[in-house]
Amino acid sequence: MDDQDIFRQGLAALLSVRKDISVVGEGCNGQEAITLAAELQPNVVLMDVRMPICDGVIATHEIHQQYPWIQIVVLTTFDDDEYIWRSLQSGAIGYLLKRTPADQVVSTIRSAYLGYSQLSPTIASKVFNQLSSRQSLPEVVEHSQLSKRELEVLKLIGQGKNNQEIAQILHLSDGTVRNYVTRILSQLNLRDRIQAVLWAQQHLTN
Template identity: 45%
Template sequence: MSPIRLILADDHVMLRQGTLAMLARETDLAVVGEANDGAEAVRLAEMLRPDVVVMDVRMPGMNGIEATRQIRTRLPNVQVLVLTAHDDDEYVFALLEAGANGYLLKTAPVSELVHAIRAIAAGESAMAPSIVRKLVNRVSGRKTAQPEDEFEALTSREMEVLKLLAQGMTNKQIADTLIISDRTVQTHLSNIFGKLGVNSRTEAILMAMKRNLLRAP
C-alpha cells in the first residue's frame, strides 16, 4: 500500500524539521515537500499533488487561510490539516470555511497528529477537543427555529449521524454508538453531503449550523 504523501507548510524551520523527523518514524507516511509560506504551499501542492497538506496559519506573505482556500478550490482531492498554536475563533472558523479538513494545536502529542493525518487521508475529519467545543458553542448560541423544508431533507437516522459528526466522532465511533456498520455510516454521510450540498465532514457541520439543523448536546 502506498504511503500517505504529505507537504508540511510552516515558516518556523526548526518546528517544521522537528515535525518531519517525528513523522519519518511512521512507515505509512512520507513527507514529499516543505513550504515556508502559503504561496509556496499552494505551488508545491499543485506540482506534487500530495494526499495531505499540514498547514500552519500565520505565515509571511500568503497566510494559511488563503492557502487552504486556494488548495481546496483548485485541488479538491488534496486534504488540508491545520496545525497551529492559534485557536482564536477568527482563525478557526475562517479556516473551516476555507475548506480545512481538520484542526489541531501544536500542543497535541505526536500520536494525535499521526492519527489525524491518517483519518483525513481516509476521508474523515480530525478536530482538537477545544475546536469541537467551539463548534458546539457556535451551535448552542444560534437560534433554533427549524426551517421545515430543509429539516425534512434529512432522515432521522441521518440527523443522528450528523449530530455525532458534530461531536468529532470518527466513522467507527459513530458506527459503534449507533450499532451499525462502518459502510452504513459512510452511506449516511454520502447522503448527508448530497442533501446539504457539501463535500466534506467539516463543510457538513458548518452548513448544518447555518441551517440551524443542529442543537448543542
C-alpha cells in the same frame, strides 16, 4: 507548512515512521505551500495559519481553488475564532491545535485522506459559536428518527472521533460506520461531518 523549523522537522520525522504516510515536502510559508502543492500534488497538506510572506488562510484558499482534491488540515497554535472560521471557509477540512496528541494528528491525516472532516472538540464548539452568530444550521427533523446505533455513532462524531475510532469503540467495521455516517447526514439534512459535529454538540449534550 510551518515557519517554525524545529516543529516542522520534528513533525515530519514523526510522520515519516508511519508506514502509510509519506512526507513529500516541507515549506516555511504560505507561498511555498502553494508552489509545493502545484509541484508535488500531495493528498493532504498540514497548514499553519500565521506565517510570513503569505499566511496559511490565503494559501489554503489558493490551493483549494486550484486543486480541490488536495485535503488541507490546519495545524496551529492559534485558536482565534476568526482564524478557525476563515480557514474552514477557505477549504480546510480539519483544524487542530499543535498541542493535539501525535496519534490524533496522524488519525486526522488519515481521515482527511478519506475525505472526512475532523475538528477537535474545543475547535468544534468555537465553530458552532461562529455559525450561530453568522448562519444557522439547516432545519432538521428531531433526532428521534435515528436508530439507537445511529445516535451512538452521532454522539461519538460530536466528541471528535473518526470512523476508525468509532468502529473500535462500537465493535463495528469501518464500512458499517461509514454507512451509518452517510445515513445520519442524509436523515438530518447535514452537508458534511463538520455540521454533524456541530449538530451533535448542540442537540446531544448527555
